Amino acid sequence: MTSIAKPIATHPRLKTNSLGLTIRDYEGGMSTLCAGCGHDSVTAAIVQAAWELALPPHRAAKMSGIGCSSKTTAYFMKQSHGFNSVHGRMPSVASGAAAANRGLNVIGISGDGDSLSIGLGQLTHAIRRNTNMLYVIENNGVYGLTKGQFSASADIGSKLKKGETNEQPPIDPVLLALSVGATFVGRSFSGDKQQLVPILKAAISHRGLALVDVISPCVTFNNHEGSTKSYQYTRDHDVAAVEADYIPVCDPIEITGLGAQSSNGHADSLRVVQLHDGGTVRLRSTSPDYDPTDRASAHQHISACQRRGEIATGLLFVDSGSRSLHDVLRTSSTPLVDLRHEDLCPGSAALDSLMKRFR
Amino acid sequence: MDPTDVSDPRYYHKVVDCQWACPAHTNVPAYIRLIAQGRYSESYLLNRASNVFPGVLGRTCDRPCEPACRRGRIDEKPVAICRLKRVAADLRDDIEPFLPKAPEQKNGKRIALIGAGPASLTVANDLLPLGYTVTIFEKNREPGGLMRINIPSFRLPAQVLDDECGYIINMGAEMRYGAAVTSLAAVLDEGFDAVFVGSGAPKGKDLDIPGRHDDPAHVHIGIDWLANVHFEHIKKIEPRVIIIGVGNTAMDCCRSAKRLGATDVKVVARRGRQHFKASPWELEDAEEEQVEIIENHAPKRMVVENGTLVGMEFDVLDWTEDASGKQTSRVLRTETIPCDAVILAIGQDNAFPWIERDLGLEFNKWDMPVVDSETHQSTNPKVFFGGDAAWGPKNIIWAVAHGHAAAISIDLFCQGEDVTKRPPQGMNLLSVKNGLHSWAYDNGFDASGRQVMRHEDLTKRFRDMKVEVELGFSAEQVATEVSRCLNCDIQTQFNAPKCIECDACIDVCPTACLTITKAQSSEAELRKHLTVPATNADQDIYHSSPLPQTERLMVKDEDVCLHCGLCAERCPTAAWEMQLFDLLQPKAGATCHEEVPATV
Ligand SMILES: Cc1cc2nc3c(=O)[nH]c(=O)nc-3n(C[C@H](O)[C@H](O)[C@H](O)COP(=O)(O)OP(=O)(O)OC[C@H]3O[C@@H](n4cnc5c(N)ncnc54)[C@H](O)[C@@H]3O)c2cc1C
Ligand SMILES: Cc1ncc(C[n+]2csc(CCOP(=O)(O)OP(=O)(O)O)c2C)c(N)n1
Ligand code: SF4
Ligand code: SF4
Ligand code: SF4
Ligand SMILES: [Mg+2]
Numbered sequence: 001m002t003s004i005a006k007p008i009a010t011h012p013r014l015k016t017n018s019l020g021l022t023i024r025d026y027e028g029g030m031s032t033l034c035a036g037c038g039h040d041s042v043t044a045a046i047v048q049a050a051w052e053l054a055l056p057p058h059r060a061a062k063m064s065g066i067g068c069s070s071k072t073t074a075y076f077m078k079q080s081h082g083f084n085s086v087h088g089r090m091p092s093v094a095s096g097a098a099a100a101n102r103g104l105n106v107i108g109i110s111g112d113g114d115s116l117s118i119g120l121g122q123l124t125h126a127i128r129r130n131t132n133m134l135y136v137i138e139n140n141g142v143y144g145l146t147k148g149q150f151s152a153s154a155d156i157g158s159k160l161k162k163g164e165t166n167e168q169p170p171i172d173p174v175l176l177a178l179s180v181g182a183t184f185v186g187r188s189f190s191g192d193k194q195q196l197v198p199i200l201k202a203a204i205s206h207r208g209l210a211l212v213d214v215i216s217p218c219v220t221f222n223n224h225e226g227s228t229k230s231y232q233y234t235r236d237h238d239v240a241a242v243e244a245d246y247i248p249v250c251d252p253i254e255i256t257g258l259g260a261q262s263s264n265g266h267a268d269s270l271r272v273v274q275l276h277d278g279g280t281v282r283l284r285s286t287s288p289d290y291d292p293t294d295r296a297s298a299h300q301h302i303s304a305c306q307r308r309g310e311i312a313t314g315l316l317f318v319d320s321g322s323r324s325l326h327d328v329l330r331t332s333s334t335p336l337v338d339l340r341h342e343d344l345c346p347g348s349a350a351l352d353s354l355m356k357r358f359r
Numbered sequence: 360m361d362p363t364d365v366s367d368p369r370y371y372h373k374v375v376d377c378q379w380a381c382p383a384h385t386n387v388p389a390y391i392r393l394i395a396q397g398r399y400s401e402s403y404l405l406n407r408a409s410n411v412f413p414g415v416l417g418r419t420c421d422r423p424c425e426p427a428c429r430r431g432r433i434d435e436k437p438v439a440i441c442r443l444k445r446v447a448a449d450l451r452d453d454i455e456p457f458l459p460k461a462p463e464q465k466n467g468k469r470i471a472l473i474g475a476g477p478a479s480l481t482v483a484n485d486l487l488p489l490g491y492t493v494t495i496f497e498k499n500r501e502p503g504g505l506m507r508i509n510i511p512s513f514r515l516p517a518q519v520l521d522d523e524c525g526y527i528i529n530m531g532a533e534m535r536y537g538a539a540v541t542s543l544a545a546v547l548d549e550g551f552d553a554v555f556v557g558s559g560a561p562k563g564k565d566l567d568i569p570g571r572h573d574d575p576a577h578v579h580i581g582i583d584w585l586a587n588v589h590f591e592h593i594k595k596i597e598p599r600v601i602i603i604g605v606g607n608t609a610m611d612c613c614r615s616a617k618r619l620g621a622t623d624v625k626v627v628a629r630r631g632r633q634h635f636k637a638s639p640w641e642l643e644d645a646e647e648e649q650v651e652i653i654e655n656h657a658p659k660r661m662v663v664e665n666g667t668l669v670g671m672e673f674d675v676l677d678w679t680e681d682a683s684g685k686q687t688s689r690v691l692r693t694e695t696i697p698c699d700a701v702i703l704a705i706g707q708d709n710a711f712p713w714i715e716r717d718l719g720l721e722f723n724k725w726d727m728p729v730v731d732s733e734t735h736q737s738t739n740p741k742v743f744f745g746g747d748a749a750w751g752p753k754n755i756i757w758a759v760a761h762g763h764a765a766a767i768s769i770d771l772f773c774q775g776e777d778v779t780k781r782p783p784q785g786m787n788l789l790s791v792k793n794g795l796h797s798w799a800y801d802n803g804f805d806a807s808g809r810q811v812m813r814h815e816d817l818t819k820r821f822r823d824m825k826v827e828v829e830l831g832f833s834a835e836q837v838a839t840e841v842s843r844c845l846n847c848d849i850q851t852q853f854n855a856p857k858c859i860e861c862d863a864c865i866d867v868c869p870t871a872c873l874t875i876t877k878a879q880s881s882e883a884e885l886r887k888h889l890t891v892p893a894t895n896a897d898q899d900i901y902h903s904s905p906l907p908q909t910e911r912l913m914v915k916d917e918d919v920c921l922h923c924g925l926c927a928e929r930c931p932t933a934a935w936e937m938q939l940f941d942l943l944q945p946k947a948g949a950t951c952h953e954e955v956p957a958t959v
Pocket of ligand 3: 375376377378387388427428429430438440843844845846847848
């Protein structure tokens with residue numbers, strides 16, 4: 001909560017994007033989350049990514065379930081569409097929206113409870129379907145909204161504020177996604193926008209479901225000593241396994257942060273992957289034997305990190321040849337919502353003739 | 360990179376742009392808040408503690424604070440600081456019981472002040488409460504200096520000046536009116552412990568062109584003419600008047616001429632508008648009164664026929680600027696403008712014919728006394744200078760600032776102390792947090808535009824010289840204008856060890872002031888690495904000590920901070936806090952003396 005809405009005054013030298021909008025135009029309502037919640041930083045990263053990509057706000061739909069994380073769709077892109085659904089059911093509703101209007105940029109926001117506890121089935125099927133959407137899990141290891149019970153992403157040995165220890169194994173959304181056929185998988189940290197923003201930009205540009213797991217500390221219930229999802233713990237154990245840089249199609253390919261040579265001298269670790277919108281992601285794994293375009297290699301490497309107690313972050317896997325839900329179903333290139341009613345619903349005679357084929 | 364030192368009062372002082380720009384360091388945001396709360400008398404007293412003449416200055420101040428005001432960098436128009444000062448003055452109750460008083464028991468030191476302008480009156484204001492015996496020599500029969508005899512009463516009603524001079528004089532200054540000092544030696548011989556020269560810059564500049572002295576009755580020196588108008592020695596002027604010069608004196612001359620019967624008034628300037636010295640609002644007011652302003656005309660000669668002035672001849676100039684910015688002019692043609700009278704308003708000079716040159720008081724090559732810029736002491740240790748007399752014509756608020764500084768010196772000098780050992784500035788910082796989301800100040804941002812001053816009807820204002828043109832703000836305008844102030848004195852204060860680098864403050868800041876970033880080789884370099892690069896070099900940036908988790912720095916560009924407090928509201932650890940900054944400005948007799956402490 002805050003005492004006032006954010007003043008409308010902006011910095012007089014704010015830049016505008018190609019739509020003539022400033023970053024402030026991508027903001028939403030004032031956050032009512034706890035001060036210092038990682039989710040607010042994820043919101044800010046989405047605002048920045050959407051502004052940098054010049055997403056037309058009226059072409060975006062923000063979908064969410066229930067939880068503090070799911071509330072955040074109200075805090076960005078106030079001019080966009082949105083649907084705040086039932087706990088764990090965001091993927092179905094998002095799939096419906098994406099199916100009906102293939103022209104929409106669907107931005108799904110969920111939590112570890114929403115997606116890994118109650119909504120696990122929904123998540124895995126959305127990944128399988130490869131619904132064209134950005135799927136962000138704001139992962140804090142607890143049910144923040146209901147006052148901090150362990151969620152399914154809590155690590156073994158992680159402690160609650162009052163001392164209880166989690167003894168059940170965590171579900172790692174990244175490994176899970178890789179194993180059910182995800183075509184774009186990333187992980188980042190709310191406290192590291194330099195890493196998070198390019199991943200989000202690439203994820204939004206990806207055709208198919210782009211899952212981004214963001215460690216996003218719950219400052220109120222899970223930011224103490226003994227927690228494995230605190231700001232301090234995450235900073236101490238975060239290992240950038242892959243560095244990514246998203247370059248939109250209109251920008252000249254200038255090497256920014258990523259040198260052709262990795263810091264450990266392996267020239268071969270730089271990969272340039274072209275996405276469907278013509279933009280490219282440049283990926284550099286920090287280890288030479290890790291190929292982020294190879295599913296098995298990615299899986300292996302991330303599991304290895306996990307065994308070492310490291311949190312592998314970065315754009316961990318991308319399949320640029322991915323076929324989204326619409327490609328697989330061979331739907332019309334005109335968004336369904338734009339089809340004339342007669343074409344969408346050809347009437348009982350057409351239905352009868354269709355039915356005849358199955359008799 | 361060393362972290363920014365915010366224990367030096369100058370850091371936060373500079374953030375309060377208006378207070379920093381005000382020569383007397385008036386605590387603007389605090390007095391505006393008092394007005395917002397309807398506490399006009401307190402607001403008046405807080406003003407008075409710094410600027411001594413709130414009623415006068417609320418109408419006439421040159422307002423260096425307004426171009427500095429942060430609000431001007433946010434939505435182009437500064438807060439109407441000056442006109443709000445007038446609100447406090449107009450709406451105050453009887454404040455006399457709260458004024459400082461001179462003690463019964465004097466301290467035995469006698470001070471002579473020469474001239475009863477704002478500079479001398481400020482010295483008297485500061486020294487009388489300390490027990491000094493103060494004698495003011497004034498050649499006129501009323502106090503106020505140029506505020507009285509030159510600033511026309513349609514801008515400054517006499518009553519306002521009477522009240523504010525009275526507050527000082529009534530503390531017990533001995534007034535010697537009609538006492539033009541003709542010898543400083545004679546004053547010193549009276550055995551004063553110190554003398555303050557606040558005699559102003561009383562000589563109007565003349566223009567040496569052909570015809571100047573051919574019809575002297577119709578050619579006037581601006582400041583003398585205004586004085587004569589004040590004394591009612593002059594009650595009318597011919598219909599067609601040319602004013603030469605385009606400073607503030609010219610503006611008062613042209614508008615006064617309009618009120619004394621002139622129908623065709625032209626202000627003629629050698630250069631283009633962008634070089635005019637007059638304040639923009641005075642130009643606007645003159646033009647509203649149908650004064651014509653003519654640019655790029657250089658006076659050539661006065662045309663006098665049969666002993667009567669009939670016009671003035673000008674070279675019409677074309678100015679060009681070379682690559683280095685140097686201006687050169689070329690004469691396009693010569694033009695004669697018919698007129699019946701000319702007023703020369705081209706500046707003032709100092710004149711000290713009454714100061715003997717054998718008193719150990721050195722004069723420089725411009726025949727100006729050698730005066731120390733900090734202590735105001737001349738080379739005769741007993742003699743101090745301030746106001747326009749010290750370094751040439753400035754304005755009222757500078758005269759006041761000089762008066763305060765000179766009073767400190769005179770006090771130190773009379774107490775046998777070193778005048779160069781000045782009492783330091785101090786500060787108080789006070790938390791303004793009332794609760795989780797509740798502040799002791801109104802932190803909301805009001806997007807309203809600057810309120811426009813209401814003016815007396817054009818038809819009414821020419822009836823009498825004394826009709827005040829500016830009517831003051833309406834109650835609604837006051838309510839709006841006070842809420843435009845950003846409360847720049849409510850400072851953001853950072854405590855690095857508490858920060859967990861959650862980015863909440865960065866994300867919430869409406870004007871992108873904050874950045875957490877790696878240290879750079881220099882501050883100049885750091886300025887380039889901010890969320891929005893800090894290109895306004897006049898504004899400081901704050902950088903913290905290394906943050907606990909990543910050793911990066913918290914950096915704040917002060918340039919366009921709205922002082923909305925959202926960074927502190929969203930900070931989970933109170934690493935950012937909002938603190939009321941109260942500058943403790945040294946004054947004569949006390950290191951950190953303030954009549955009214957600032958409040959929220
Ligand atoms: C036409 C005009 C308009 C102005 N308008 C503004 C304005 O709107 N706002 C603003 O801030 N400033 C304005 N100024 C400037 C401002 O009035 C002066 O800067 C200010 O008054 C200087 O104060 P002072 O105390 O130094 O001297 P002054 O105000 O000049 O006072 C000096 C006093 O000393 C007396 N005196 C001089 N010599 C002797 C002597 N030998 N013996 C005894 N007494 C002596 C004089 O009679 C006078 O009373 C204006 C100036 C002019 C000329
Ligand atoms: C069907 C259903 N079951 C349970 C709840 C109670 N509930 C609300 S939010 C929440 C957990 C949210 O956790 P997460 O998705 O991790 O979000 P966070 O608040 O941690 O961001 C639960 C269990 C509910 N709202 N609906
Ligand atoms: S906004 Fe208010 S406090 Fe800030 S500079 Fe302007 S007048 Fe002063
Ligand atoms: S007070 Fe804090 S949040 Fe508000 S503008 Fe200033 S730095 Fe930004
Ligand atoms: S909100 Fe507070 S704790 Fe978070 S980054 Fe800002 S100062 Fe640090
Ligand atoms: Mg959670």
